[in-house]
Amino acid sequence: MPGGARRYFAGMHSPDVIVVGGGIVGAAAAERLARGGAKVTLLERGRIGGEASWAAAGLLTPVHPWRHPETLLRLEAESLRMWPEAAARVADAGFDLELRRTGLLALVESDDDARECDVRLAWLRGHGERCERLDAAALRAAEPVVAASVRGALHLPDLMQIRNHRAAPGFAEAARRAGAAVVEGCGVRALAESAGRVTGVVTDDGATLAAGEVVLAAGAWTGALLGASCPPALRTVPCRGQMVLYRTAPGTVRHMILSSGDYLVPRSDGRVLAGSTVEWVGFDAATTAPGIAGIRAAAARMVPSLAGADVEMSWAGLRPGSPDELPSIGRVRPGLVAATGHFRSGIMLAPVTAELVADIVEGRGAAEIARPFDPLR
Ligand SMILES: Cc1cc2nc3c(=O)[nH]c(=O)nc-3n(C[C@H](O)[C@H](O)[C@H](O)COP(=O)(O)OP(=O)(O)OC[C@H]3O[C@@H](n4cnc5c(N)ncnc54)[C@H](O)[C@@H]3O)c2cc1C
Structure with a gap:
């Protein structure tokens, strides 16, 4: 920060709330608290949204919802309900998130997939999700670029994405x-x-800034910041995810496409994101040749024309993992609230997290839906 924190804060009145970490979770919490009338200061050590929140794919759905516990699914459903309004507020501030309901195709490529498809279909319908099974011809009509060997797909038409x-x-x-x-x-x-x-x-340069409440939203770095006093659930662990970005003609790929753990996410301008690895390698956000090669091979298996498409860039980011793979949203001790550990779903979960943080900071206490994510669990 030019001039250092000491000079910046000199003469500043203490804020009601300091939010530490300017990823999507901290920024959404700061927006919600400021909108509620609190005097908020958001502190980011790098640039706003420069870490996992930048590196992500923007799917507003879990990659494998059937693997999530019911408590997390409720949180996700609530956040998805909030996303359109949240995106509209962000658009008013000059940022078009291009929230689009592109839907998702989960490909059926093997006998195992076909069996799993039936289980998923029943599960999804049981959870009120619109979904249908597409045979090979229907899949080809919906998404002509998919590989000829793919036998069909599960189509979830309501799923959304953002930039x-x-x-x-x-x-x-x-x-x-x-x-x-x-x-x-x-x-x-x-x-x-x-x-x-x-x-x-x-702050890093030794300035002390007082506040009534501190909201800790430092992503994968939260545990390190809390040090020895860190409760077990807040011992965040970085989980590296690598991504590849293709440039194609707009409309080449129409849906988000999922094949086992690999996925494609098409943007409206023709860019197609392909991801991702799930690697527990510490705070190392470098891409690797095998990681990128694996993603490119999977992308070309799903959509063969991507083998010849231009790769605009590739990158890696560090997801905030947690010991039980659940987020932590709630009071840690007097004056301290945590909002972290969102692992693979922090983009999707940002609006509901901001709302739940506001419940606590504004004195309403933890909402029932937040209780399974108590940082002291
Ligand atoms: C490859 C990849 C794909 C993903 N795809 C999706 C997806 O499709 N959908 C989805 O929902 N999620 C996805 N995720 C997960 C999602 O990106 C994260 O869960 C989410 O971004 C976490 O947000 P955050 O604000 O907690 O963390 P971050 O975005 O990492 O932000 C934390 C911020 O805190 C700052 N900070 C850290 N320590 C300090 C400190 N001491 N002082 C001040 N600032 C500090 C950091 O600089 C950083 O900017 C993906 C992640 C990756 C890596």
Whole structure:
């Protein structure tokens, strides 16, 4: 931060709330709290939305919902309900998230897939999800570029996506317009505490900024920031995900496409994202030759024309994993609220997380839907 945190904060009145971490989770929480009338300061050590929230694919659906516990599915459903309004507020702040209902095709490529497809179909219908089974001809009509060897697909027409790289900057701008201070290049190195209460933060250059509440939304870095006093659920673990971005003619790929753990996400401008790896390799956000080769092979298996398409770029990001793969949203101790550990679903879960953080900071207490995600569980 030019001039350092000390100079920036000199003469500033203490905010009601400091949010640490300007990914989608912190930015959405800052926006919600500022909209509710709190005096909010959002501190980001790098640039807003520069980590996992930038690196993600923007699917507003779990990759494998049938693997999620019911408690998490309820949280996801609530967030999906909130997304259209959240995207409209972000659009008012000048960031078009291109929220689109492109639907998803889960490909059936083998006998195992065909058997699993029946189970998934029953599960999805049981959860009120619109879905249908497509045979090979219907799949080809819906998505002509899919490989000829694919036998069919499960079609989920209601699933949405967003241009996630615009989301954290968009929420931060909406927060700023609602009166929040948004500070980039300002890392927090410790919490300030007095008599068992968190009273603010100490920035990387030694400045102390006091606040009534601190919201910790530092993604994969949350556990490291809490150090020895970290409750088990908040011991965040980075999980690397690599991505490849293709450039194609708009409309080449129409749906999000899923094949086992691999997926394609088409943007309206013709770009197609392909992902992703799930790697537990510490804080290493570098791409690897085998990782990128694996993603490209899977992409070409799903849509053969991608083998010859231009690759615009590839990257990796660090998902905030947690020991039980569930997010933590709630009070940690007096003056400290956590919103982290969203692992593979933080883009989807940002609006509901912001709302649940506001419940606690504004004194309504943890909503029933948030209880399974208590940081002290
Ligand atoms: C390849 C990939 C694909 C994904 N695809 C999807 C998807 O399709 N859908 C979905 O819902 N999710 C997806 N995810 C997961 C999603 O990206 C994350 O769950 C989400 O971005 C987490 O948001 P966050 O704000 O908690 O973390 P981050 O975006 O990582 O933000 C945390 C921020 O805190 C800052 N910070 C850390 N420490 C400090 C400190 N001490 N002081 C100040 N600031 C600090 C960091 O600089 C960072 O900007 C994907 C992730 C990856 C990597």
